Amino acid sequence: MTKRLEGKTAIITGAASGMGAATARRYIEEGARVLVADIGDEAGAKHAAELGENARFCHLDVSEQDDWQAAVAACTEAFGAPNVLVNAAGVLHFAMIEHSTLEDYRRLVDINQIGTLLGMRSVIAPMRASGGGSIVNFSSIEGLGALQGAVAYASTKFAIRGMTKVAALELGVDGIRVNSVHPGMVETPMIGAVTGGAKLDFTPVANRLALRRIGKPEEIANLVVFLGSEESSYSTGAEFVADGGATATHVFGANVG
Known part of the structure; x- marks a missing residue:
């Protein structure tokens, strides 16, 4: 039986932990060759x-253009030119607007937003030369709706949503599809980094979701497998949401209790 990603070569950023690591694992299981970048x-x-x-590892600071060039070269040398890029690397920061520092805001822009832009730009030429490919950009449900205390994070995730659509319009003629994924609450090390490692009780959040639970990294990874495969061959410029139902309602219809 043919695996869903047989013949695919992928660069996955943020692949050392969380949703990026889960995606790398699922890609390998489905027959892809993967550059684990982090x-x-x-x-x-x-x-x-x-x-x-x-699988091969490559050091990659997504905000550094030279690192991207090195990552594409490392992928090509090990497995051939990439025909899938998963921009999963990202950081989270909470602060109300009046307490948000310019340093923190710029840090999130550099990693979340500019990192995604540099990643897309770095794979266009090799994907075009090989007849096409798929780019999957990690946004968030905070790229669909606002969250208090997340001005920097939401700004970058809205930006990723927009640049995904522009890229889809520009690159469709080359057979390169570009889509965004919008996870809801998923328990990953990124949350622990914000809380200083403190263990959180997610029950109050889970009780407000249609599915009454938060997500697992593997559930997001399964969606990214679909987007990297030929199963999604007619999907581009689209938003794929996996949030347990968080965006299915408005404030007055939210589940409580």
């Missing part, structure tokens, strides 16, 4: 080793 060298190299011979 700023965390130890965790990234360990994860790539665990994934086996069809």
